[in-house]
Amino acid sequence: MLASKRILLGITGGIAAYKTTFLTRLLIKAGAEVRIVMTQSAGQFVSPLTLATLSKNEVLTDFIKEEEGSTNWNNHVELGLWADLMIIAPATANTLSKMASGTCDNLLLAVYLSAKCPVFFAPAMDLDMYRHPSTKSSIEKLQSFGNILIPAESGELASGLEGEGRMAEPETIVARIQEELSSRLPWRGKNVLITAGPTFEPIDPVRFIGNHSSGKMGFALAHEAAQRGAAVTLVTGPTSQETSHPGIQCLRVNTAQQMLDTALEHLEAADIVIGAAAVSDYRPATVADEKIKKSEDHLSLDLVKNPDIIHSLSKRRKPGQFFLGFALETEKEAEHARAKLSRKGLDAIVLNSLRDKGAGFGGDTNKISFIDKNSELTPFALKEKSEVARDILDEIDRRL
Known part of the structure; x- marks a missing residue:
């Protein structure tokens, strides 16, 4: 399903960001080309260098990048058009709210708003934040836009509490994406x-x-x-x-x-x-049991x-x-x-x-x-x- 697919991975600032190293590796192993856009705060939880090494692509965090005296623009529109699908994982309560309202104050959100492809999002936060009516409203609104929810799982959270809010495991995310892509294939069932x-x-x-x-x-x-x-x-x-x-x-x-x-x-x-x-x-009417020896100038079959x-x-x-x-x-x-x-x-x-x-x-x-x-x-x-x-x-x- 993912072979040769161009995937944009958007990473936001939550502790579950460390799982994106494993997610990136699984996507690459499945044959996908992965490009990564991070928020500034995501870099406090997972190293851009690690992700760049795994994805074999530069990790982008800002609209503008300056190097060796030159200034370049990371074109969010081109990124949005390039992708076959986009995954936002982890999707924090803050980012979910901004996605739902159309707020565009960082490169990742600009890319999301420019994306023409299916967008998957995997929420990750503490259980009370996940249960909050505003979070539920954001998720429902994103789904109404056609975005695809990969639900949070239950388990031990960073706060030490037990409950729903853990980001889905990387294997679960990949399986859910493959399932969704499979369901959209025109010859499925043939x-x-x-x-x-x-x-x-x-x-x-x-x-x-x-x-x-x-x-x-x-x-x-x-x-x-x-x-x-x-x-x-x-x-x-x-x-x-x-x-x-x-x-x-x-x-x-x-x-x-x-x-x-x-x-x-x-x-x-x-x-x-x-x-x-x-x-x-x-085909020959009869097949010789042994190799036919060369004896005459002509052989008729x-x-x-x-x-x-x-x-x-x-x-x-x-x-x-x-x-x-x-x-x-x-x-x-x-x-x-x-x-x-x-x-x-x-x-x-x-x-x-x-x-x-x-x-x-x-x-x-x-x-x-x-x-x-x-x-x-x-x-x-x-x-x-x-x-x-x-x-x-x-x-x-x-x-x-």
């Missing part, structure tokens, strides 16, 4: 089945019929679908591509028949089926047709499932792609041409056109395959 890579059809124990597919496009689609919250089943032929995304179940096969059999096992649960694999059209995987899957479709295929063409590209779309019973097909520079097998880029069952063709420029995956899933989204 199951996506993707085939990727080549298939290798054995001739003998050491030789095979295959192609140059790297699997990069299929893996990019799987990653993008998982980033949107989908549970992805990725059935891939032999490829060096790897994924560690927790939302992707990667199942490795070799032959077309293995790919079809594995995909069929997961077809019923799928909402979206994407056939991005470059399946070998033919008897080949039989492999199953058409995406067509085989689409023939078993349930109502509501969306099927997308791929067509790699070298001539009459759009005509051939539209014919495949109709023949295979698909909802849409992605067309690319080997005649387009930067498209096709092996590379990091692709140039596609998206054609739906109404024959509407949407062309795209040459892009990185990760961007192409976003374009493809956006087009699917528009038609779901």
Whole structure:
């Protein structure tokens, strides 16, 4: 959830500020980029140097910074626009009141008022302060603005009293943020089945019929679908591509028949089926048990047709499932792609041409056109395959 997210951490002046060192470390470990804005009083509880070291970014406390005779401005508007989300922890009673009233007397509050992203806040104070009607009013007002409360926990407080008011533990804060982000993902609850890579059809124990597919496009689609919250089943032929995304179940096969059999096992649960694999059209009728020795000038192989995987899957479709295929063409590209779309019973097909520079097998880029069952063709420029995956899933989204 937090990988590559840009997070602003706002720290205010309370004893719980010491926990932000652990919070920063957890966010960095989760793959986020963290920038920190502190109030002046927060620096009395936790060292800006420690936080700068952990976040690998300068910690900001003032609008103006002067160094070596020059004066620079910490632009609160740019900070607010930069962030994917903001966390204010600890959020003291003083800061909660200022946030609720719109008071803007320090850099952190200016950044908060400029933020266009979701804002999480984790209150921390003594139990009577937390129970006070003014504090409750501030919290309710902030929630009415759309800010997301991470409630204080019960336990021993700095005053020595026991009760509600402890800032949520860093692990709890990270879990709550991940839960909230997950609930906002557009494909949450969807199951996506993707085939990727080549298939290798054995001739003998050491030789095979295959192609140059790297699997990069299929893996990019799987990653993008998982980033949107989908549970992805990725059935891939032999490829060096790897994924560690927790939302992707990667199942490795070799032959077309293995790919079809594995995909069929997961077809019923799928909402979206994407056939991005470059399946070998033919396989040897028989596979030699031993390595075929070189003896003649010519070797003849008897080949039989492999199953058409995406067509085989689409023939078993349930109502509501969306099927997308791929067509790699070298001539009459759009005509051939539209014919495949109709023949295979698909909802849409992605067309690319080997005649387009930067498209096709092996590379990091692709140039596609998206054609739906109404024959509407949407062309795209040459892009990185990760961007192409976003374009493809956006087009699917528009038609779901």
